[in-house]
Amino acid sequence: MATVLIDLDGTLIPLNAWRPVFAELCEEIAREAGVRPEDVWRRARQRNLEQMRALDWRAFDWQRIFTEVARELGLSRAPDVGEALQRHLHAFTLNEGAAEALARLREMGHRVEIATNGHAVYQLPVIRRLGLDRLVDGVRTSDMYQCPKTCPQYFENADAIVGDNPIFDVYFPRRFGLITVFYGEWERSSAVHGQRMAIDLTETVPHAVVKALREVPDAVERLLPRRSTARSL
Numbered sequence: 001m002a003t004v005l006i007d008l009d010g011t012l013i014p015l016n017a018w019r020p021v022f023a024e025l026c027e028e029i030a031r032e033a034g035v036r037p038e039d040v041w042r043r044a045r046q047r048n049l050e051q052m053r054a055l056d057w058r059a060f061d062w063q064r065i066f067t068e069v070a071r072e073l074g075l076s077r078a079p080d081v082g083e084a085l086q087r088h089l090h091a092f093t094l095n096e097g098a099a100e101a102l103a104r105l106r107e108m109g110h111r112v113e114i115a116t117n118g119h120a121v122y123q124l125p126v127i128r129r130l131g132l133d134r135l136v137d138g139v140r141t142s143d144m145y146q147c148p149k150t151c152p153q154y155f156e157n158a159d160a161i162v163g164d165n166p167i168f169d170v171y172f173p174r175r176f177g178l179i180t181v182f183y184g185e186w187e188r189s190s191a192v193h194g195q196r197m198a199i200d201l202t203e204t205v206p207h208a209v210v211k212a213l214r215e216v217p218d219a220v221e222r223l224l225p226r227r228s229t230a231r232s233l
């Protein structure tokens with residue numbers, strides 16, 4: 001039995017699921033501050049990226065980020081991110097094959113945990129809404145460890161990780177000895193994210209690349225025994 005981590009945003013659910021939530025927050029701040037919504041988003045995204053490059057788990061504290069942006073624009077407060085999320089939760093969906101992949105991994109006897117950079121206050125309502133809490137054995141969020149998917153304690157006792165982010169789901173977990181299954185197009189994605197995070201990914205490769213979630217259980221199964229063999233030598 002192995003512990004398999006699986007990413008949430010962009011893997012189990014579409015990457016753009018949060019877009020309407022952010023759009024609503026930006027529109028509300030923009031209206032009150034008399035600026036354009038895209039200016040609000042540019043400021044929020046810039047903060048998020050700066051803190052992500054610093055490997056700071058607060059990069060994913062959207063309430064703090066939007067409050068800072070609102071204050072910068074002369075407002076006393078930002079709208080509540082959790083309340084905005086509640087208004088859009090009904091539209092969140094799973095990616096094709098997500099539930100089946102989780103079920104199959106558990107049938108194989110593995111412990112399956114969701115591993116996300118998002119904070120529990122935002123991710124747990126999404127996980128419950130989609131019924132993912134019944135399909136996994138645990139959830140890891142960056143605020144639990146006070147670090148994103150970049151530090152050894154985040155990956156403790158985990159054997160493999162599946163995800164769509166070349167930095168957080170491949171580069172860092174590989175460093176800490178995990179088997180990495182990348183979901184998506186590696187060449188294109190690693191170029192974009194390497195540049196965005198100023199991390200050289202030219203020497204990094206995932207152990208496997210899958211284009212569909214239904215391929216995940218077999219990919220994990222194929223890779224795991226190899227590592228135990230290598231370890232016992």
Ligand SMILES: [Mg+2]
Binds near residue numbers: 008011163164165
């Ligand atoms: Mg992701």
